[in-house]
Amino acid sequence: MNVSVESTLPADPVAADALIGIPRQQTNASRWQGEQWADFVQALQQQDVEIRQQCADTGIYLTDAGGLAHGMPHGVVVAASAGQIAALMQAAQRFAVPVTVRGGGLTTEGESVAFGGVLLDMTGMSRVLHVDKSGLIVRTQAGIFWHHLAEVLRRDDLDYISAPLNLSSSVGGTLGVGGIDVNSARYGCSADQAVSLQVVTPTGEIVECSDRENSELFERIILGYGQFGIITEASLHIRPYTPLRMHYFYYASLQPCVEDLLMLDASHACDYTGILTMMDTAITLLVAFDSDQREAEFMATVKAQLRGYGEWGFGLRLAAGFIWRPWRWREALFLLRRKRELFPDLQPDMHMHDGKMYDRTVVFSRAVWKHWGDRHMVIPDLATNRDKFVEAVERGNAVCRKYFPCYTLYCVGIRLRDEHKAHYELSSIPPDAEGWAYGCEFEPMYNGVAYSRDYLQSFKNEIYDVGVELETSYYRFGGMMKGYIRRALGDAVVEKHLQLKQQADPAMVLNRDVIF
Amino acid sequence: MRSVDVVIVGASLAAAAAAKRLVDAGLETVIVEKQLLPRHKICSGILSPRGHRFLLENFGALPRKVLHEPTACRGVTFHFPSMVSMSMDFFGGTTPHLHRKHADHWAIEQSGAEVMDDTSFLGQVQCDDHVVVSARKRGGETFELKARYLIGADGPVSPVLRSLYPDYHKQIPMFFVGQKFHEIIDCPLDEAYFHFWFHPDLGHYTWSHARDGRQIVGVGYKVGQKFHDRHLYVAKYFEEKHGVRLKPADDDHEGCSENFGPSLINRYVFGKGRVLITGQATGFLNMIGEGMSCALHSGAIAGESVVDAMLRNQPVQEIYRRNIASEVRRTTDQWNPLQIAFARPHEADFPKALAALPMADRIRVMRDIWSFLKLYKEFKWGRQIAGLSMQRLLRGDYSRKNWL
Incomplete structure (x- = not known):
């Protein structure tokens, strides 16, 4: 059991309860110093694997979407085939060279930043291999971005089932961490759509896996944070394409809105649900439908139960509230500006016909990059079961208010698939969630103000600390913050997976320091 | 002449934090330290919980040898002439009692930067796209290093700061x-x-x-x-x-010597051109006189700013000053009476501890604090602090015009 001794938390010489709520982990690991690099490069070159070492090639991978971690790889390999990646992994094991895999680079805690070693850029493998129109399954290389996949599927009037709103993420990366869409409350996360995968293991074998074939590996790879292998090809469930029928309801406080979201998901009345705030006193509940029939059913039965207002009703209510409070007129101006800028982009004429939205991939992805994030995509989040969700949202909101004048909350449900329970084990889906898990992202809006990385990190820490106190977890789009994984999942689960990792990856070179 | 990306003068916690950010980003970083490492450093060694967290996240678990006995501190106790005492626990739990000699050396080693110890910084000359730093190993010849940026993390009587502003230390009370x-x-x-x-x-x-x-x-x-x-x-x-x-x-x-004062009146000094000043040399000091957590955070911000400046090909001072504003808010807030009264800027809760006292003691404490503050009357900071408090209230930030 020597291996696990090394991995347990070192005894804290400061005091048993030092730093309440904060696990004692180093989140910013030391840079790998380049031992045996020259031999490694030579071994790769003998096998005709191209490795780029010029500053101009490595420098473009300096940081990820979070922009909080910066690191330069010693060299970059652009993925070309599973065989090439297998050769790379075999050499990496032999010379103990760390390999960091990157798809769209949309991680937020530096998980796709290489602090030395090799960076494997998966975007080189981005072709759709086969579309099974009758069986509704697509086989694609894993470095493809979701918007590209959507584009290819649309030629056959097909669509992916669920994908992250930020569509310049790669399919492989998403399957490794989850991927949440506004229809996840109905269909589950993006990783739930995977049928089978081709994986290069950390020791360089090419293996096909699914729930039937090599199922144990499949369970580890799905939602496994890239620890147990590199996904090179994926078969995914798809569906016929349908345009969206969108409706918005407006709320003046968080609690009724969140409660209505929970009610809607439990009622199965909507195909898409989500909450997006402009301010914590101006909250939008988004609902959408895949068919006119579903929309009509909702309108007839469930709509009356919602406590939200329509756009005009809410506008008048807000105006009545603001008119007596001149000290809050700045907020009113902000809301007006936000409405003017945001609404046309969420319902662009070019993509709307007869009140239906076509090409939601384009609309959402564009809006995300235009109106949220900045140089730093800082989106700490909390994932809870249904019961704790309102409290988590309200406490996270209080932290946001302390740090930033303007911010957005994005809340969405994730349906949990009983048959996929084994997939979720290492994921950040809270173990006590039944039926649905709920996630809330807290995203600051910078409005031109520069914040240091340190300030943003403090903000994130404080959100995560709320999670520690609520004994819940974080559904991270970009993976889970290393320092919190033991708090979220418990030592037993982490130790179990760490041992599996050590068996699968003896030199511990693949995506190291991401969670272990 | 050897050419490197960044030279850092000083081998303290600020230097370690800056070095960590620079080395992580793959930049060739050299630390020039006057004394032989590990070197002694006078310090109370009580780090704030914020600094503790930074050490853990960036340098890993603290080894036993970097701590004094008792290894931890629970909080602060204030004593007043009227013999009232108030104990306040830190919000973040207990915090380490650092043995600076070993703690600094450990952090520097963890950063992975190259160290030239027993080597004095002698001066610097700025050119268009680099700085020439001259230094001398004890008993050796003077040598020069060509660096893209120079970071002065060399404490309150900073020689790097003096090379930029020879009269600076005469202008502030030491x-x-x-x-x-x-x-x-x-x-x-x-x-x-x-x-x-x-x-x-x-x-x-x-x-x-x-x-x-x-x-x-x-x-x-x-x-x-x-x-x-x-x-x-x-x-x-x-x-x-x-x-x-x-x-x-x-x-x-x-x-x-200590440069107590710049934090109170927002008179920090952050350098000029390609030379950045960071850590306590800038004037950062918490209200309990703890400079280590500010040093760690400002050091990291200096390192980040250099990485950003190189990545974006923008002037480093502009980026540094923009990024450091949050640390300025954090530190100067601790001296701002309005913030102390209403916003809990400290890592322990003074207003709450005060409210827990009987009314008579509360009055005594406030009277004692007032008579203690009169000790600082000669520096004429009162009006400036009042002005800054209003500025923070109305603008939400402190002005950058006072910075050097």
Whole structure:
């Protein structure tokens, strides 16, 4: 059991309860110093694997979407085939060279930043291999971005089932961490759509896996944070394409809105649900439908139960509230500006016909990059079961208010698939969630103000600390913050997976320091 | 002449934090340190929980050798002339009592930067796209390093800062802080706390806590007064008023200069051109006189700013000043009366501890604090602090115009 001794938390010489709520982990690991690099490069070159070492090639991978971690790889390999990646992994094991895999680079805690070693850029493998129109399954290389996949599927009037709103993420990366869409409350996360995968293991074998074939590996790879292998090809469930029928309801406080979201998901009345705030006193509940029939059913039965207002009703209510409070007129101006800028982009004429939205991939992805994030995509989040969700949202909101004048909350449900329970084990889906898990992202809006990385990190820490106190977890789009994984999942689960990792990856070179 | 990406002068916590960010980003970083490492450093060693967290996240678990005994501090205790005492626990839990000699060396080693110790910084010349730094190894020849950026993380009497602004240290009041170590006969002061006295007769900064079986008696005052007399006076006061019975001080007393003041009035100095000043050299100091957490965070911000400047090909000063604003808010807020009263800028809750006292004691404490503040009257900071408080209230930020 020597291996696990090394991995347990070192005894804290400061005091048993030092730093309440904060696990004692180093989140910013030391840079790998380049031992045996020259031999490694030579071994790769003998096998005709191209490795780029010029500053101009490595420098473009300096940081990820979070922009909080910066690191330069010693060299970059652009993925070309599973065989090439297998050769790379075999050499990496032999010379103990760390390999960091990157798809769209949309991680937020530096998980796709290489602090030395090799960076494997998966975007080189981005072709759709086969579309099974009758069986509704697509086989694609894993470095493809979701918007590209959507584009290819649309030629056959097909669509992916669920994908992250930020569509310049790669399919492989998403399957490794989850991927949440506004229809996840109905269909589950993006990783739930995977049928089978081709994986290069950390020791360089090419293996096909699914729930039937090599199922144990499949369970580890799905939602496994890239620890147990590199996904090179994926078969995914798809569906016929349908345009969206969108409706918005407006709320003046968080609690009724969140409660209505929970009610809607439990009622199965909507195909898409989500909450997006402009301010914590101006909250939008988004609902959408895949068919006119579903929309009509909702309108007839469930709509009356919602406590939200329509756009005009809410506008008048807000105006009545603001008119007596001149000290809050700045907020009113902000809301007006936000409405003017945001609404046309969420319902662009070019993509709307007869009140239906076509090409939601384009609309959402564009809006995300235009109106949220900045140089730093800082989106700490909390994932809870249904019961704790309102409290988590309200406490996270209080932290946001302390740090930033303007911010957005994005809340969405994730349906949990009983048959996929084994997939979720290492994921950040809270173990006590039944039926649905709920996630809330807290995203600051910078409005031109520069914040240091340190300030943003403090903000994130404080959100995560709320999670520690609520004994819940974080559904991270970009993976889970290393320092919190033991708090979220418990030592037993982490130790179990760490041992599996050590068996699968003896030199511990693949995506190291991401969670272990 | 050897060419590197960044030269950092000083091998303290600020230097380690900056080096960590630079080395992580793959930049060739050289640390130039006057003394041989590990080197002694005078410090109370009580780090704030914010700094503790930074150390853990960036350098890993603290090894036992970087800590003094007792290894942890629970909070601070304020003592007043009216003999009221208030203990306040840190929000973030206990915090380490660092052995600076080993803690600094450990952090520097963890950063992965190259160290040239026993080497003095002599001067710098800025050119269009680089800085030429001259230095000398003890007993050796002067040599030069060509660097893209120079970071001065070399403490309150920063030689790098002096090379930019030779008169700077004459423009700000400098203080002396010194500590002596006593064998303990009987000490009723709780060793889990850092003790501080708001007493105008004792000096500008008077503190005591336990370390490795001895008691520290520390005094701080304006440069020009006599250390031994002041220390004797304080030790006698502790004995008479608090029953602290100590043997005469051991020989290993120590002291240093402090640039207390810039944090109060937002007069920080961040450098010029390709030379950045960071850590306590800039003037960052928390209200309990703790400079380490600001040093760690400002050091990291200096490192990040260099990485950003190289990535975006923008002037580094502009980026540094933009990024450092959050640390300025954080530190200057601790001296801002409005923030203290309403926003909890400290890592322990003074207003709450005050509210827990009986009304008569509350009045005594406020009166004692007022008479203690009068000690600082000669520096004429009052109006400036009031102005800054209003600025923070109305603009939400502190002006950058005062910065050098």
